[in-house]
Amino acid sequence: MGIPGNYLSAATEAIDPGISGWAAKLNCSISLGSGGRNGAGVLALQSAAAGEAQARTASSYPVAVGQTYAAFADASGATVPERIGIQWLTDAGTEVSVSWGLTTSAASANWHRISVGAVAPVGATRARVLLSMMTPGAAGVIGYFENIYLGLPLRQPLNLLSFNAESGGEIDSSAWAAGANGTLSRMAPVVSWSATWYYSGGQVLALTVTASGDASAVCVERPSVQPGTEYLAYAYLNPPTSASNTWVELRFYDGTGAQIQANRGTLAAPGTGWYRQSTSGVAPAGAVSASIAFGITGATAGQVVRSEAAVVKIRTANLTNSEPNANVVLAADANAETGIGQWTVASGPATIARSSPWGTAGVSPYSYALTVSSATAAASVLSSGRYPVAELKNWRIIVAVRRAAGGWTYSPSIRWFDASGTLIGTGTEITFTVASDGQYWAFSSDQVAPAGAVSAQLDLTVTATAASSVLHVVGIVLIQVLPAAEAIADDTTASVAVVYRGLAAGALTLYRVLLTGERTLVRGADGLVNGVPLVSDTYSLQDYEAPLGVEFYYQAEVRSLTTGAIVARQQSPHTTLAAGDRTMVWLKDPIEPMRNVQLQAQHPLPTFQRPIEQAVQRVIGRRNAVTYSGERSGAEGDLVLFTRTAEERRRLDWLLDPGHVLFIQASPRSGWRDLYAAVGEAGDAPDGADDDTWRDWTLPLTEVDRPTSGQAGSATRTWNDIRVENATWGDVLARYDTWLDVLLNRPKTPGG
Structure with a gap:
């Protein structure tokens, strides 16, 4: 996969399969080398004589004056140091200026990073990347480059610094x-x-x-x-x-x-x-x-x-991501990055310290662990600080531990305190045996905070089963546990938010199940959710095709990726979408639900015809004809709708614009049967129709099969969703081609 947001093509970035994206600029020839890390190919610059040698991208790329851009590459050259630059150009290709990065402090045959950042100057409309070998002493000096980037600066998630x-x-x-x-x-x-x-x-x-x-x-x-x-x-x-x-x-x-x-x-x-x-x-x-x-x-x-x-x-869920933090344990106590935090040894012979040196005991992206040492085979209790909690909620404590020496058992418990700091309860301990394989194992247990609880303290009972035992502890978490499965109906959009948590690893199939036992596959971002490999233990979607006025639930099945056997089943709570007024009809785009609209229909709703191809032969001397019939097709007919405002007319136009198959729903009390239909020729709003005059529309419908494409975006997508998903506007520009793609959450394909 290419570097995210790279203006350069994949071939120009990775120098694979050739060097067509590059040209010699000064005192050099270029050729295709080997031994790269971002693909096998590398760009080889060979000096033609003594003096600086430069190569450039064959193409230039559009830039905006005043915008900050970055370029970087990986370089390898045993003879001379290197640098990278951004050449700013006018539309005519005339050079405005060049922004050079610093020259590396030494030459090195090992792959190393060179980079530059700069603001596009006045007059610049396009830019090229320049790669430079600094002043070879003679002809024939070779330097190698690959993994080359030009674009908006790549930023670490949610950084408040520039x-x-x-x-x-x-x-x-x-x-x-x-x-x-x-x-x-x-x-x-x-x-x-x-x-x-x-x-x-x-x-x-x-x-x-x-x-x-x-x-x-x-x-x-x-x-x-x-x-x-x-x-x-x-x-x-x-x-x-x-x-x-x-x-x-x-x-x-x-x-x-x-x-x-x-x-x-x-x-x-x-x-x-x-x-x-x-x-x-x-x-x-x-x-x-x-x-x-x-x-x-x-x-x-x-x-x-x-x-x-x-x-x-x-603070986020971990050091390097942008996921919101739900852990009430302070970061300094959860991962020992700065020391032992608020942890104390409440009883027993154990001692605690931060592991040392960096990187020997931590779990990525963390570099340290809390080290527990016990000279004798005995139990010790480690006590944390106090953290805010909500009463009568289920709380889960998760701790990752590994045996470094000796043997250990581990038992977590939670002490609950009221607003005055008085102890009002202690959770039940569960004892786990720590494996002797030297790997980290995460243990979890759930406890409900009693009435009146406002804070909690963790007590970890660690028992050394041999003398000179050492235990590493990291990733200490206390979180309010959300339901394993949720199905939250939203009558304003006639949709259901479906969330599954704690899913086993494997391939997910998700059904919507009526109380009659009828099962229907649910649509996700990549199509119908049928054998979708899970990349996380949480899966969520918005279901816009759930029935109205009927009780149902969702059932998730996870199958092994190797054997295909079902390894887990999870069922959501039952839910129901309001049937709504029987004169109202939902017209939904299953692929782009942002276009969905609810309109008033002519009542009673029409009874459609089901056409059939049929030949009739009347035999002389027989009373009854002989017929030859094909298979009766789906429903066909006209649905008459009313738009009551200019906004409804605009929404109907936008729904019909792409010509997608529609999913049409109405209250079961109307006698309507939900169906997927293609819409034939439909009238357009009259000229000057910008007032709130009622207008009627006739939509010729032909029933078709359910589309299987994936769903893009949602009917409730907001700017906050965009803010959460993208750290900067540069990320938005790099991820989407158009504003419509932003609205529909339709990112570019990799390499697109």
């Missing part, structure tokens, strides 16, 4: 400032990143310590925050030595700009590579803004700590 601040100064260093005892600069070190990781690499910030002691740098951007809201902050750090005390810090400021709280996460570096270090904190009373800083404690003069990919955001 692209320039996040990227380590891809444009300039204006988003950052040095603190005491340091100078700040930008550089392009030679660093290997995964070919599919697009948020780091290229230009980075370099903090140079002036005199021995502590040094820091801080982002000067101050995004707004809300007191009482939990925030995450993280950045990649490159320490000067493995023993260096480097850190990132989430800082909160009041209305005067004074710092009022700092939450630090110190890196336990296993070496001198690049490591993501995170921290978190709840914005205190009086906080109006926040920022991120990085630094080093106890440094030697001249040491350099580097950083990039900085993020400050509202």
Whole structure:
């Protein structure tokens, strides 16, 4: 799959299957090389003489003045360093200027990232990517490039910082400032990143310590925050030595700009590579803004700590995604990224600490775990802080543990407290045996909060079954559990929101089931939900074809992807859509339900004909004729509707525009039978029909088979849906071709 949002074609990006997307620009020849990571092909530049060698994209790409763009590539060259640039052009192809990224600090045969960010200058309407080998000393020097991107900056989800601040100064260093005892600069070190990781690499910030002691740098951007809201902050750090005390810090400021709280996460570096270090904190009373800083404690003069990919955001389900957080356990307590948080050993011989070094015990995207050590075979109780809960709701505690040494059993319980802080109940413990395979296992148990409960404390009873036992604990979650299956009827759109949670892995088939036992496959985004491989344990859709005025439910069946056997069944609660006025008819587009409209119909509703192809032979001397008949076809006839307002006329026109098969419903009391029908020639609104005059419309209908295509969008899609699904307007532009595609949630096909 290509780089998301890339203006370059897949072939130009990956140099596969050839180099047709590229041209030599200066002092070089180009050819197809091998050994790439984004496909096998690479672009090979060979210098024709001493001096800089450049290649460019064969095509140019439209840009808008004032918009920020980014370009990056992976490079490999053992002889000379490289850089990447964006060449800005007029419509006539005349060069306006070139924005160059920094030259890499050294040459390297290992694949490494080069990048640049820049704002399109006045006069620019198009752009090309330039790849450069810096000043080969002679002819015949070869450099290799692949995995090349041009487009809007790719951003980490929900980051409150600008692209320039996040990227380590891809444009300039204006988003950052040095603190005491340091100078700040930008550089392009030679660093290997995964070919599919697009948020780091290229230009980075370099903090140079002036005199021995502590040094820091801080982002000067101050995004707004809300007191009482939990925030995450993280950045990649490159320490000067493995023993260096480097850190990132989430800082909160009041209305005067004074710092009022700092939450630090110190890196336990296993070496001198690049490591993501995170921290978190709840914005205190009086906080109006926040920022991120990085630094080093106890440094030697001249040491350099580097950083990039900085993020400050509202806490989400995990570090790197955009899913809303439902876990009431604070991030600092849930994953030990900054230490042991509020955890204490309430009883027993165990000791607790954050695992060390970085990356040895965590579960991606986290890098640490809470390490429990017990010198003797005995039980210990670990107690958390207190977290807000709702009474009489079902709460699920989930904890991932793994045995690092010895043997363990594990029992979770929840202590419930009222508003005065008085203990009013303790949940029942369930004992689990921790496997000895060294893998993380997530254990869960459910408990209902008693009446009056406003906070909860977790008690984890961990029992070492041998001396010198070590246990790693991570991913501690306390969430209010939602129903395993929901079917929520919405009479305003004559649809049902269907949600299944906790589904087993496999292929899903989803039926709508009447109380008579009749089963119908339900339509999803990719067609009828029949053997759809699950990519998550949650599946949801909006069903616009459910019957009116009839009780029904949904049944999910999950089959094994290997054997085809049913591994799980889940049934939703029963639900019913209101039958509605028997003079009203729903005309629905099963493929694009945003077009659905409800209109008044002529009453009583018509009785349609069912045509049949038939030949009649009258035999001389016989009273009765001999007939030869085909199969009787579906219903045909005219449905007469009324539009009462100009808006209803507009909605009817929009529904009929694409010529899709319609699903037509009315109250069962009207005598109507729900059917799928193609609409023949239909009249258009009279000229000047912009008032609220009633008008009648005759729709010639022919009953047809149910379409099997997937459903695009929903009748209730809002701007909030678009905001949740896309971090920036750049993501919207990269994902959709037209505004209609945005409305219908019809993204581009991969590579389109």
